[in-house]
Amino acid sequence: MFSSLFTEHELWAVIHGLVLGTLFLLAFGGGLAGLWSLQDRFVTPEGVAERTPRLLWGTTIMAVVAWLTVLTGTFIVYPWYRAKPPAGTVDLSGFPRSLLLADEKSAFWHNFGMEWKEHVAWTAPFLATAVAFIVIYYGPRLVHHAEFRRVLLIMFTLAFMAAGVAGLFGAFITKAAPVS
Amino acid sequence: MTAQIQDKPNGPAAAAVLAASIGSFVLGLMVTLAEASVDIKNFLDFSKNYGLGSGVGPLSGKVILATAAFILSWIGFGFVWRKKDVNFGRVFVAAMVLLALGFALTFPPIFELFAPAA
Secondary structure, eight states: OHHHHOOHHHHHHHIIIIIHHHHHHHHHHHHHHHHHHOOTTTOOHHHHHHHHHHHHHHHHHHHHHHHHHHHHIIIIIHHHHTOOOOTTOOOOTTOHHHHHHTSHHHHHIIIIIIHHHHHHTTHHHHHHHHHHHHHHHHGGGGGGOHHHHHHHHHHHHHHHHHHHHHHHHHHHHHHHSOOO | OOOOBTTBOSHHHHHHHHHHHHHHHHHHHHHHHHHHOHHHHHHTOHHHHTOSSTTOTHHHHHHHHHHHHHHHHHHHHHHHTTTOOOOHHHHHHHHHHHHHHHHHHTSHHHHGGGSOOO
16 A cells, blocks of 8 residues: 555654654653643642552653654665765656755755764763663652752753754655655 | 753753764764765765665765764763763753754855865
8 A cells, every 4th residue: 555655765754753753753742741741739649559650651752753863864764865866867856865955945944954864863862861861760769859950951952953954854845855 | 041950860860961962063074074075975975885875875974973872871881871961051051062063064165165176
């Protein structure tokens, strides 16, 4: 069914950008709300016990999805993006990087957008993994420690910002020169 | 900041935070070094040199080395601090500085400053 809708390249680009990207956003929203609301004054001990597994799953899923996103992006989709066209190729539609660089107006999307996206995205799994580890390590004890939760919120948000930059430029670049 | 969790030392958590920032910094450093030197850029092409990531180019070496730095520093600090309470505030400040540098060095207008003059 999918083979009639997408090429293999398009399917992987959708998995990388849309499927995993959406999961990442969902997990971030859940994790952020979980971390923020895990406070003594907001929840009873029963509430802490009920919320902690959800927070644990939310942050763990975000970390796993962050890794899957950068791994599929870098090692599966990116080689198709940067493939060099054979000499004399006129139609560059199958070679996104070359297509973007062929026009001064679209070159920005590679020279700035892709150059930033392909690198900064990799900070997201590092940060998200550290957050997930700390949530697993401390579990319900986090409720008593506002300072630690603030640290986690900062790291969690930085991971989201890095992924956000990558996702935003990914969308613009795909619009200008899709991997097909 | 003196974040400590009762019954559990904060060393392992501090190690995770510091390792994430070290990974990010090494990534930024590799990006900038690859921009500054063709030899380093060629060395970082792990796809060509070691067959790791066909067609990925120098990005393969940058992310593999950054990930290795993340994992190894986590193992190292995690082992040394496994039963210790450390000054988490100091570790966090160091981590934020490394992260800021890492982010800055992956930003094209900054790392392109290190490109050799054409």
